[in-house]
Amino acid sequence: MSITAAMVKELRDASGAGMMDAKKALTENEGNMEAAIDWLRTKGLAKAAKKSGRTAAEGLVGVAVEGGVGVAVEVNSETDFVARNAEFQGMVTDITKAAAAVSDIEALKAADLGGKSVETVLTDKIATIGENMTLRRMAKVEGESVASYVHNGVADGLGKIGVLVALKGVDNGIGKQIAMHVAATNPASLSEADLDPALVAREKSVLTEQARESGKPEQVIEKMIVGRMNKFFEEVTLLKQKFVIDPDTTVGKAAAAAGVEVLGFVRLEVGEGIEKEEEDFAAEVAKTAGR
Template sequence: MADITAAMVKDLREKSGAGMMDCKKALNEAAGDMDAALDWLRTKGLAAAQKKSSRTAAEGLVGVATSGTVGAAVEVNSETDFVAKNDQFQAFVKDVTAIALKTSDDVEALKNEAMPQGGTVAEVLTNNIATIGENQSLRRAKRLEVSKGAVVSYVHNQQAPGLGKIGVLVALESEAADDVLQSLGRQLAMHIAAAFPKALNEEDLDEAEIERE
């Protein structure tokens, strides 16, 4: 059996993001070969992620981003609120939101987009499930754009810049000055976060819901 040192375990942890005991076991399985240990962890991680994928992910974060006349919001779920405070999870939500801002809000299409650090959104998500230890899912996304005016965002209970439990986008089609639109948009967005309206007008409401009320 190869002599597995603490330095080797530390090196593998930094390269893989896996836990200390898993890294030590991987190095033992691979007889100290770093590349083989990484492959072992990757295989184990994919299998673990597949098992976790059936568990309910009901917590998480909403990421919002705007750029002039375009805005995007992305919801990524996790099993517990604890994971929503994880730096790795927050970075993922922020990156995917930035990608949605530049591309589209089609979730399946988003999963195939390339991430800044390499790999696709789906691949990085699978890796996060394996390393963080909880099921996570890219639930939904929305992108708004106006030909003139502004898209304004607001995050309620912000946990990090652009990340929180409630995210709102307000698209204002207008020729008014940007500072006016930003102020109005933010006030509207705050009201939306507080009131949680289901539609912009009666015609957009579900008829069954109106009847029930």
């Protein structure tokens, strides 16, 4: 019988298996849903469904640079134990390399990795390692040169924070220094023009109310707000931040002095923005040992 996309989706929802595995299970069992689920279970591919509800806020960021293109990928696991596992690290490295050839996270999930899709490889690892894992996000930058930096590295190109900096011009070492700066300061944007307008409006509103509390005349308040907003831009935009390597200058001026222009940057930190359930260390060890 013909295997439809709806049937594949239904089986994926029921089993947690990857798209290609679900399609194969249905094909092997002539579209019988229950038999397909049993087939996946015998192959160890349905175990992932039991793990999929658990929070995966640990893991690694992988970075790779080839020519003028840099890519960063975040793959999450439930515990740091798995992030230190050589098998998991190898998978993240392979996924990061595959990301260089695609444009977004959905294309990466479907990308080929040793004859299987990245999504299927991840599902297989969930079944064998025994933790929920997620391919959370990826980002790319392009320039005449790209510098990378990994903080809290566990292996080449793998760590808890991954940074890429795209430059116009020949990098003489300033690129990595700027990448280290980005890792430390986590700027909101490259420049004032790139800032989220909502963030700027919110900050201006707060500063306006604070200034009005002073009781000064409106024309004085307007000047106060201009000065305070400039201070805000200096704190949150990369090019205007004081350079951590040399606080007497800004990142933008340091780059110009080195003969390059910063075109863009990426900073991914493991678990950023994920609400993680608090669990004491002993419970984490016991949970891991019990799998």
